[in-house]
Amino acid sequence: MAPRLVKNGHSFYVPVMPKVTEEHRAARRAQIVAAARRCVIEQGFHKTTMAEVIRESGLSAGAVYGYFKSKEQIVEAIAEEALSTVDELFGKLLASEEPLSPLAALEAALNHVVSIAERPGGDVTRVAIQAWSEALRNPAIMTIAQGKYAQVRGRFEDVARRGQADGTVDPSVDPRHIAQALFGIVPGFLLQRLIMGDVAPGTYTAGLRALLRS
Amino acid sequence: MAPRLVKNGHSFYVPVMPKVTEEHRAARRAQIVAAARRCVIEQGFHKTTMAEVIRESGLSAGAVYGYFKSKEQIVEAIAEEALSTVDELFGKLLASEEPLSPLAALEAALNHVVSIAERPGGDVTRVAIQAWSEALRNPAIMTIAQGKYAQVRGRFEDVARRGQADGTVDPSVDPRHIAQALFGIVPGFLLQRLIMGDVAPGTYTAGLRALLRS
């Protein structure tokens, strides 16, 4: 519902804004996204039909299409949401504990994955996996994924640099490569959690630590 | 085309086998799978239409449906193929080099990922990511994924046990957890390779090794 140009009493064309409050529109939008998220978690992006999203949202087709131009836009909104959740952690994490070892940051990240997976509103990590898949053929989602994950890797890079300054991490290795390795552990954990269902942050990092001695 | 029971000249019902050789049928099947794989790599499971697979295979609708009962069966065949490729490596790897450290096995696995990604016939790792996504809502693919990945993890577990026997790996840690951690590094590498496009096995494992000192 883009503002349209209409003639006012002074014979000027002015933009006409929505009649409802911006909060109302935001709430409706969130309502649609939440409904769509539930559908996507159960059925995936492609098997989810607009009819289901519409029913689940409690709105009508016309209303939903007043907020999103197409199904693809809803999918993008959900994908972005899912791809953003990993980074949430770092705001709190990096601010608080001053001496933060890379492995401690990683364990915090894995714990964060579990906590967002168990959040009410549905396991968003399921959406993340679908977003990876979708990114391969949807340039918009690919761009979102690249941006979000570059950001997370930047966070890990900071942690690596800090470790090198502390002397706890080999300073001769490019911190970007350390960040790649650190970040890359998260998808493997997340995937095994959903497919195999037998991993836990504590034992996972323990297994990792045992390796470092080889 | 299952063999049917027909009455022969001796009044017995016997199975009637296809008129063409079994090799011919296998070749045709492979032809269809290869065509479908190309389509799926470009467009994904869901955006790939049977019309495209049919055109790409050079066959007709009737012919294709003589080899696969449905699109879903083709998808399953491709997913299984993609989920199997990671394990290919271990047959050669575990047989040859006797002293095999876990990190060496991992680096070999990452190199293997790159080599299968560059194989002619298309980057199968793209299909693997889609298979993960699909497994979340398709029980058949979920079962395949669980089986294949349990197998790969079993291989890594053997390697971990060997390392513990050698004294190069902490023997107090459950080798299953070490296997989880080792295996879990592969998806993260594969994902970053496709999404970020800036990882390489050598520097990746170097980044990992730098961590182990913290």
Added chain:
DNA sequence: CTCAATAAAGAACGGTCATTCGGTTTTTCG
């Protein structure tokens, strides 16, 4: 070579689904 049965072909069908659009309700503002 002839016959019978399989294999392949491809046009047609039926169902599904995203989206639209004309009508109705609700909201805001003078």
Added chain:
DNA sequence: CGAAAAACCGAATGACCGTTCTTTATTGAG
């Protein structure tokens, strides 16, 4: 309160797509 515009509704639409089915070609046996 009354008018005008936005917000909402939901049945209708038209494109797309997996699958089938009838017809034709090919194969191998006798």
